[in-house]
Amino acid sequence: MAIPQKKITAANIFQWLWKWIRQLCEWFIVGLIYLCGVSSIIFVFSIFYFVFREGAPFLRDCFDFKNFFLSPEWYPTSISNKRYGILALLAGTGSVTIVAMLVAVPFSLGTAIFIAEFCKKKTKEAMKIVVEILAAIPSVVWGFIGLMVTNPLIVKLTGAPIGLNALNAGIIVGLMSVPIIVSIAEDSIRAVPDGYIEAAEALGATRWQTVYRVILPAAKNGLLAAVLLGVGRAVGETMAVLMATGHSVNIPFNGEFPYFHALESVRTLTATIVAEMGEAPRLDAGMNGSFPAEARHYQVLFVIGIVLFVITFVINTIADLAVKGIRQKKV
């Protein structure tokens, strides 16, 4: 094509420069966007790296699978014989999570089904807002509620000697994981193609039959993801369980009926880190490259951090894969 020959004037040069400056700015911004886009990958890796870095000396020198995972003896500050067994802490996390899910799953799924299928639009909006408010309450406030409100309540109702126990923390954590379960479950119920529902209703099925026979089976991946994310939330919860579990190293499971004693105080992985981090000193290696025994406590807390990271990573990845299923169907 014939490009009309432009005269070289000051105005033209200025215009040309201006165009290039704008172009450069644009490239710069787009570059930044790409960088930020991959930042979350970088962050996840650096979380793992930095936590691992601090815990590495313990893993190298005194990590022993059997003594670490299968021993209930958690005596990190004992003078003569320091023992780092996290079985009791795992049991504590497990017991709180079990109670939390027993509280949260039925109610959350019920709520999700109610919101998605049984109520009018206005009610739906209101319910969603309330669920959101539930999600916004800070975990330390939940912990405070566990300490000040449900603690005496449990003592009064069950006659347990102390109200700070797995049951208390479980109820609190259960309430905390309701919002995430409800929102993911509701999403996945709504992602069921309208055609399925219309077909079922055209055949004369009632709402309940449709829900039970058509929607729930079709949405089961999403519901599984919702429950898994709830579990992830419960495992990772820190402040509320610190304040509401009673914080004693204890395995609430044994052979006696009813096998699971929810009214006993427990201690979780997360609460252990938060409670002991302040007291554990970070000591450097001595001249010969070996760490003093006192340094291990700090390091083992980071190892617990790695354990938590791995647990939640696995749970979230599975949940994400399950959710991917529904997302793709939606499109």
Added chain:
Amino acid sequence: MVNENRVEIRNLTVRYGKTISLHDVSLDIPRNKIFAIIGPANSGKTTLLKSINRTLELESGSSVQGNITIDGREIHEIWNVYELRRRIGMVFPLPVGLPLSVYDNVAYAPRMAGERRRKVLDEIVERCLRQAALWDEVKDRLKNLGTMLSGGQQQRLTIARALSHSPEILCLDEFSIAIDPVTTMRIEDVLVQLKEEMTIILVTNLVQQARRLGDMTCFINKGRVVQVDTTEVMFSDNPGNQLTYDYVRGVFG
């Protein structure tokens, strides 16, 4: 200006994933003519337009082979793709008013190209809206949202926007779907005038529209060019190809 043809397409093959939507298409589109493309749904007409202004490469999963030249320049070698797109006006079947005022809708393209002088923009807006037969209806509400206009008005707004950067080639893809017959006739008149200034590629599913407007007509079926010829020949009793004859007479399609 030796070359008579504005756009030359050679051996163009376009794939979306595994499906081939254009198969070895070669076309010459002459200067300052209305080039009509007809063909049944899903035959790759829209894809052809998208590959001319290279918006196809923004869609995931598409791959393009073959050459397209505009005025002898291979478009896949053009480094500044935005410059290319500014030389091609594009109107798609469903009207899209941007969520901006009517004025900003039309002034959008010049502004993105760096034009900031109010006077120039005013002129462009008025000229384009007049060309698109919309000026009289909206001249008192240039500040209103473009998305609040009626469907037909929005389509004319889209045409005005496509004209706003003074394209050399105007591609219209079934522009009359969303507008009433009277407006369609007015726009068709506009097109006939515009062909003095630019080359127009008109994709249409209305065979009669192609007959009314087209200087050349091309019939595409299932991603292949069946026949290209002057409109008179294509719509004559003996176009030389049974498929074309059948389609033009409405026997199939």
Added chain:
Amino acid sequence: MNNHQPEISSALFTATVFTRKKQRMQRIVGIVFGIMAVAILIPLFVLVTYLIIRAWPSLTWDFLTDVPKNGMRGGGIWPALVGTIYTVTFSLLIAVPIGVMAGIYLNEYAKDSWFTRIVNMAVVNLAGVPSIVHALFGVGAFVLFAGMGKSIISASFTLAIMTLPVIIVSTTEALASVPRPFRTACWNVGASKWQTIRTIVLPNSISGILTGVILQVCRAAGETAPIMFTGAVFFKYVQRGDFFPYHLNEQCMALSYHLHTISTQVPGVPEPMLYATAVVLLGFVLIFNSFAIVLRVYMRNRKKW
């Protein structure tokens, strides 16, 4: 229910026993689910009301603007309030640009490939990492490795990375709600991707993005564990009503940590004060949250297309 049957009803339209059974079942099930839904909501209202009632005697203007006295057993919460505002503001300044740009990347630039899937998975995992692990990360990366020490700035960085997914996810959703034809229309007239985003996509999704930002504020204000070892301090002397008491490189008090310490570490704090601290924190978060809700309702009513 024993409704009076209209007399003209023919046999064809009267419900059979079976249908009536089905309908009753349907009603019962609806009620059961409704009860379940209400059952999780009632504790919310009961708890919030209870907290407010118990806190009432202490909830005064003085409580907000005074400094703690008598070893936390009296006075107010001003330093903690300001500290929370500090950490939240700085975490906001860090997280919003990164989060919004990451959202733009995910929705506008990322192609549908394995790499994008990994990025998405990273976002999900970042959101799912327990807050205490974030705290450990903050200690390892900012306090020790970057040499920022225990300071407001390390705490803000830790909070920012923790709350990043909130902003990313809501930005992505807000951008996705802008119809795609707008974008193609812009590309067709020669606008570049970034120009399209700047002129059309962002202005029309800004309220959605703001919602995400507000939710980020809520989360950052409420978190305790991540700031406990990166920047929060038990007590710091601050003048009453002083708005700029902290330097970025020193530690500060924070409302959430303050609530934790006075309710578990300090014996003999008067109960109304405890409740009042909890209510102030809760109020802070809920007020911001209701902003987000109002914004969303407003946004829905002001559709431009």
